[in-house]
Amino acid sequence: MTATTRDAKRASTAQRILEAAREEFAARGFEGATIRRIASTAGVDPSLVMQHYGSKAALFNSAVQLPPQDNAVASEHLLEVLGMRLGELPPETRALVRSMLTVPEAEESMRVYLDERVENLTRSLSGEDARLRALVTVSGILGLTIAQHFLKLTAFEGASQESLLQAMRGWVASVSEVS
Amino acid sequence: MTATTRDAKRASTAQRILEAAREEFAARGFEGATIRRIASTAGVDPSLVMQHYGSKAALFNSAVQLPPQDNAVASEHLLEVLGMRLGELPPETRALVRSMLTVPEAEESMRVYLDERVENLTRSLSGEDARLRALVTVSGILGLTIAQHFLKLTAFEGASQESLLQAMRGWVASVSEVS
DNA sequence: ACTTTGACTCAACGCGCGTAGAGTTAAGCT
DNA sequence: AGCTTAACTCTACGCGCGTTGAGTCAAAGT
Numbered sequence: 001m002t003a004t005t006r007d008a009k010r011a012s013t014a015q016r017i018l019e020a021a022r023e024e025f026a027a028r029g030f031e032g033a034t035i036r037r038i039a040s041t042a043g044v045d046p047s048l049v050m051q052h053y054g055s056k057a058a059l060f061n062s063a064v065q066l067p068p069q070d071n072a073v074a075s076e077h078l079l080e081v082l083g084m085r086l087g088e089l090p091p092e093t094r095a096l097v098r099s100m101l102t103v104p105e106a107e108e109s110m111r112v113y114l115d116e117r118v119e120n121l122t123r124s125l126s127g128e129d130a131r132l133r134a135l136v137t138v139s140g141i142l143g144l145t146i147a148q149h150f151l152k153l154t155a156f157e158g159a160s161q162e163s164l165l166q167a168m169r170g171w172v173a174s175v176s177e178v179s
Numbered sequence: 180m181t182a183t184t185r186d187a188k189r190a191s192t193a194q195r196i197l198e199a200a201r202e203e204f205a206a207r208g209f210e211g212a213t214i215r216r217i218a219s220t221a222g223v224d225p226s227l228v229m230q231h232y233g234s235k236a237a238l239f240n241s242a243v244q245l246p247p248q249d250n251a252v253a254s255e256h257l258l259e260v261l262g263m264r265l266g267e268l269p270p271e272t273r274a275l276v277r278s279m280l281t282v283p284e285a286e287e288s289m290r291v292y293l294d295e296r297v298e299n300l301t302r303s304l305s306g307e308d309a310r311l312r313a314l315v316t317v318s319g320i321l322g323l324t325i326a327q328h329f330l331k332l333t334a335f336e337g338a339s340q341e342s343l344l345q346a347m348r349g350w351v352a353s354v355s356e357v358s
Numbered sequence: 359a360c361t362t363t364g365a366c367t368c369a370a371c372g373c374g375c376g377t378a379g380a381g382t383t384a385a386g387c388t
Numbered sequence: 389a390g391c392t393t394a395a396c397t398c399t400a401c402g403c404g405c406g407t408t409g410a411g412t413c414a415a416a417g418t
Contacts, residue, residue, distance in 0.1 A: 107330060114332055140318070144318045146325070155294070
């Protein structure tokens with residue numbers, strides 16, 4: 001037998017740690033999460049987490065890597081692209097957003113990401129103030145995401161997914177009618 | 180002489196501590212801020228901070244108390260009311276927003292505050308989906324505030340205050356035309 | 359002038375954290 | 389079967405934190 005079994009076990013352990021880390025970072029943010037707790041959730045010794053990822057910061061970086069985006073789609077799938085799924089957000093997104101106001105690196109990642117969304121959307125718009133309208137749109141979706149998934153404003157409770165999507169569609173259209 | 184001098188000194192020290200705390204919480208969030216650093220900024224022993232405010236959490240509560248809002252004004256002064264001043268945010272607002280994703284109490288304060296804004300705005304609107312449109316508006320302004328003052332999206336850099344205000348006015352109007 | 363008060367400092371405590379290095383043990387190779 | 393490797397655990401270190409209680413000393417009261 002090759003070393004496949006050993007490697008596979010190591011890889012799967014690393015994966016378990018990563019998933020535990022994502023949930024922990026998503027729930028408590030970078031500073032609130034602890035290596036010890038992540039290790040415990042993964043059923044593993046804290047030391048092993050270090051051996052796999054080097055440091056808490058490096059683990060965080062691995063944990064918040066977002067899946068690559070399809071930049072081709074712009075305003076038609078805008079809502080989905082920006083993570084406003086009306087359902088649940090994936091843990092890596094929750095982790096990144098949760099820490100973006102307190103961890104400089106997360107803030108930077110988020111800025112780069114949203115800057116990119118703004119540029120993409122700008123290209124799909126026409127008019128003098130295309131970039132400005134794109135900025136307002138992207139920022140607005142960010143706000144809705146936070147208000148719904150993190151702050152859980154009470155007005156979201158009664159709202160059906162459809163009516164919400166309806167209101168948002170009307171708004172997105174009004175701000176950023178595609179050229 | 181009465182005890183006025185003593186009391187006045189004590190009060191002014193408390194005030195200095197509170198201001199240092201606001202800036203520290205605004206810049207680093209609840210968890211990132213330290214009593215020791217706040218004390219040092221205020222030119223005081225860490226112990227004294229405890230004697231004045233009891234605990235870090237209590238100090239935070241004192242630091243993020245927002246000045247009372249004028250609930251009468253609604254959509255006309257919506258932008259200002261929601262802290263989207265396009266200039267600088269007051270430190271207590273920055274402190275509260277900075278920690279709202281990582282500190283449950285801050286999250287709760289923010290939800291209560293924004294819920295109130297939504298209700299107020301809803302009352303100024305007409306139509307079946309008034310509450311939904313108010314929700315979208317308030318969330319949008321939250322997003323703009325975060326995008327501008329915390330994430331500092333690059334698209335804000337070139338934008339003049341006027342053009343920004345213009346874009347936002349158009350958007351607010353489109354989403355929430357007053358009845 | 360003497361005592362009392364209380365604003366403030368000093369020194370230290372215990373805790374949980376990230377992290378490091380040595381030890382263990384089971385799988386892989388020959 | 390015996391040696392080697394490496395995935396994993398154990399033990400412990402140092403640090404900075406919030407917090408405490410005793411000490412200091414100048415202002416207030418008498």
